[in-house]
Amino acid sequence: MQKPVQWGVLGAAKFARQYMAPAIHAANGACLAGLATSSAAKAEPFQAFCPDLTVYDSYEALLADPQIEAVYIPLPNHLHVEWSLKALEAGKHVLCEKPMTMTANEFSPLIQKRDETGLLAAEAYMIVHHPQWQFVRKLIADGAIGKLVHVTGAFSFDNRADTGNIRNRAETGGGGLRDIGVYVIGSARFVTGQEPTKVQSAIRWEDGIDTFTEIRAQFPDFTYSSYVSIRMHPHQEMVFHGEGGVIRLTAPFNARVFGEARVELHRPGLEVQVTRFPGDDHYKLQVEAFCRSVRDGVEYPCPLEFSRGTQQMIDLVLDRAVSL
Template sequence: MMQNPVNWGVLGAAKFARQYMAPAIHAAEGARLAGLATSDPTKAEPFQAFCPDLTVYDSYDALLNNPQIEAVYIPLPNHLHVEWSLKALDAGKHVLCEKPMAMTVSEFAPLINKRDETGLLAAEAYMIVQHPQWKFVRKLIADKAIGNLAHVTGAFSFDSRADTANIRNRAETGGGGLRDIGVYVIGSARFVTGQEPVQVESAIRWEDGVDAFTEIRAQFPDFTYSSYVSIRMHPHQEMVFHGDRGMIRLTAPFNPRVFGEARVELHRPGLEIQVTRFPADDHYKLQVEAFCRSVREGAEYPCPLEFSRGTQEVIDRVLENAVALP
């Protein structure tokens, strides 16, 4: 047990913070959920239900001005991420900001510069790299468990059309499927292989200024890649790494326990399938614990800003190269 837990504050009473990240901070070893900033006291009540000693601030600035708060989690709408990450760093706080941390790759420069200038930890909340299933898959690929990797496919979809007020359905808040969930199908391939795409092609179906469906095709140095994301389709998620001597399939790669049990299938010659299960791991909690170890002990953080910048660079290329679908 870490003797000196990191005091955390949350900027905004977002649904995602209420359901997942605030409970994860509260439960994580080495962390203490100490503050929540919201102008609506009723929105704080569900947080206080599981964290009764939580201090509620009526503004983001009021929380940032408290020297007792050491780290902040930022679940604000996408277009506000850079602004409030920089403000938090200027206030002397470590920052864990929801993905996408920036809207374009150029916005990473001030974030990285401010991180280096302050010596504070700043990172995107890209939680999947903390999950043991992804570390397991990365090792399988490195160990040539499926031979030479030939092709990667990815899919992530859900249907939010009925929720018209959802920030994912609004162009002015940086909505759309690509920024919200495209980071997973793109970033996971980069994380597992350590490679970057040399060529990117894409097609997008636009709806009221947001990408409702995005298809991506890419060439990496050693393999080809295809994926799609959608906020207008039946819920589905899957990642497949296909080699010349086997195949790896992740059945709940991005929302394990919510979408289903995390399982890694290793398909071998002769139609043999070896299944490794990860029924209990909470990647949100693991993310907070890794962040706290970096803050307190100087441990290397598994997902630095440079990695997130690489994913954003691919997203920018997808948007720039996209053919419009009817």
């Protein structure tokens, strides 16, 4: 039996504590071995579910430990490239939270370092590992709704009261588009395999961050519209509308947290077929896919090149936006 991949986490972020560290701990082929934080209090919740966890007092100390093979990076957005490169230089495989970069150009040194080292480096874009998205991609490819005509997406939540949150701070790469725009954009690209040929957008700004962004785009074979906001009631949905039917995802991005993942297939005659995915944990599935790539050389479903494509569209949205 193969030895589980030994994982370390850089920083005791809330998201790591609630989702990714438990996923690493639970994943087949993985072992949550280390956490880098100078705060004993912040380490305690991690040690509660993983008592054997080694706590390092600095990121550098964790990266220097030869026992750690892979690192998960949940740091603020503006630190992702710096610490991903440091981890690769230290000989560690890297799974970094999205957005992995602030601009598409910043993927170039990451891809170069990945290729130089032969290590796996990827953005933690977990939804592509969820079976609902693999199911939808196959439905589209198999012509379940005929010719795809239009795609719509929405993702919103309201964090205006959390003034200290990094998403509400321009200096840490905050704003809704980088935080959740990757989902409405990347999911459409993942399902269709297409890239936009034209992008238009409008943004409402607040203290240097985008709090509402509306996107319209033309892809080679379909049109696209979406919005994201961090100042609206929680909502998420993706709809793929074809000449012969409609596919709707009710919890496309936070399955189980937002609600049960369901894929509705609307067919002629008002027929609706519903496929449910009640128990799948895309964070755990992401870690398991990563470990298979590390141990067995299996192709990773979400390479840096895919993530760069999503960031390229985000760059266009920011560059071409009119202010609301």
